[in-house]
Amino acid sequence: MQTKENIFSLLSEIPDPEIPVISIVELGVIRDVTFDEKNIEVKITPTYSGCPAMKQMEDDVRKKLIENGFETVKINTVYTPAWTTDWLSAEAKIKLQKYGIAPPEESTNDKSFLTGKTKNITCPRCKSKNTMMVSQFGSTACKALYKCNDCLEAFDYFKCI
Amino acid sequence: MTSQEALFNYNLRLGDTSLILAQRLSEWTGHGPFLEEDLALTNIALDIFGRGKALLEYAAKTEGKGRTEDDLAFFRNDREYFNALITEQPNGDYAKTIVRQALIDCFDLAFYSELSKSKDETLAGIAAKSIKEITYHKRHSFSWVNRFGNGTEESFNRLQNGLNEIWPYAGELFEMNEVDALLIKEGIAVDLSMLKANWEKEISQLLAKANLVAPEGTYVQTGSRKGLHGEHLSYILAEMQSLPRMHPTAKW
């Protein structure tokens, strides 16, 4: 019989389909698993309501668990508590930065993200703080588009929600 | 009307309003005025689609007749849709789309903030999730109203014309019927009359900042709560539903 720890480490092998350097466990979307020898139910929460990667993640979870001996896999989408970037681990944030995506710089506990007064985001390439927001909406729902005024590269910022 | 019937209708109203608005906004995909705005509206549409999917999934569950959210989206006719009329209005130019969105975002942020306190856990959960997203949407639409209003004569005129066209449909967002009455009593639905004063205040501040004048007269076009729509909805559904209706058993 599997342990919860084992199952989470299995699921940690599944990359985020859009940001393959972090796993879906590091992303924080896997909320819980309940299981017996043959059957497993996975609670999964969307990052954004319309995130098109959710279906891919569900398929990947199902495939991984079937390969590892489960006969039925039930995926249950839950909305509470709502996903937040606060759940990204420090380690995951470093991985994002190395990949070229600026990680969320604030905690949602400070409400600056509500007023739009964001901190100066650090350029993931040259580490300059002299950057500007080009658009609140970027290449995927979870990212905003920024530009570095020093190295002149455009980059994605994993926005804080 | 039983509570279950009321909740089914309420879920359809919220789900349809999200679905039709998202469908309208997604018409801008590939046609935005420039790349960043094209991405912005597409992302906003995607958030709203996601919310619509969750709400229609819950509607299907509430109905309890084995239908899915796809069945509800693709196999109902105009008269069975309850989306607010403002969402089915044509996009017009970018200024009109933006001002429509600002009126809706302002309503939605207040509405979903209240709904997140609902006694119905599913609705409260979907609402709590949506608040975060609508916060971004509202900041986007409000900032563009401000820019267009204080931009050139051309951008101002387009914004004012857009507002004139969309204004008569905004009041319907606050319309309540027996469904609301029943569900408010149970602590499930939001009392829309409580949201109106603040919405009017926020919108009049926004309009003043953008030098806009709200159209005279208080005529409010209604009908969607009873499933009565303009012809625009028929065209949206024809396009949105044609493929699943042609191949009703297709899976992908």
Ligand SMILES: [Zn+2]
């Ligand atoms: Zn740089």
